[in-house]
């Protein structure tokens with residue numbers, strides 16, 4: 001398997017944000033049980049051990065940038081036989097997801113606070129994920145900031161290497177030029193194939209099951225089109 005070069009510039013800016021009273025309550029109640037710090041996994045303070053976290057062996061889907069957790073909670077509820085790892089740096093979003101999970105009594109989501117790229121590179125074993133979801137990653141629209149975009153060749157090679165054969169990389173964005181960049185980068189990755197190669201333009205129709213998040217709603221309000229892309233990890237690499 002090829003070694004993936006590490007994307008060196010973080011795809012996020014981490015601002016410390018205050019939690020609301022409800023979020024703080026959820027954090028204090030649930031984070032110790034359901035959340036972990038990527039830094040602790042990287043330093044070895046804690047093992048990366050989904051089987052222990054979930055108490056079972058099940059297909060594992062990792063979401064990068066779960067935001068406020070709308071999609072994460074809905075998709076976890078819709079797939080109780082799948083375990084989900086939500087990786088996010090934004091604490092109010094993680095706290096909001098903890099609230100959603102408690103409300104819906106969901107036990108198939110573990111939350112990780114920190115950089116998903118470092119986690120994938122250093123702790124997630126090759127060929128171990130059934131899916132990776134990246135919904136509305138920060139678009140970094142200014143030309144000088146584009147190097148911060150998550151979906152770049154090194155990252156896509158890394159993500160592909162962590163998918164099991166047949167595993168799916170699902171991307172969605174509301175920025176046309178980022179969508180084209182995603183297409184070009186994923187098409188050029190030999191370990192992946194576009195599941196919608198036969199459809200017009202190679203785009204996957206927007207799945208009904210994905211809830212419309214705040215980010216997607218804003219895009220719709222501002223008249224931007226939504227593009228979904230689903231790539232499958234090839235069986236032999």
Ligand SMILES: C[S@@+](CC[C@H](N)C(=O)[O-])C[C@H]1O[C@@H](n2cnc3c(N)ncnc32)[C@H](O)[C@@H]1O
Pocket residue numbers: 011012064065066067068071087088089090093114115116117134135136137138139150213214215216
């Ligand atoms: C535009 S928001 C979209 C959130 C959500 N997916 C949605 O559709 O509503 C992008 C999120 O990705 C997170 N993010 C970006 N790069 C990340 C990384 N490398 N690791 C973890 N989270 C990241 C940001 O903190 C931000 O909350």
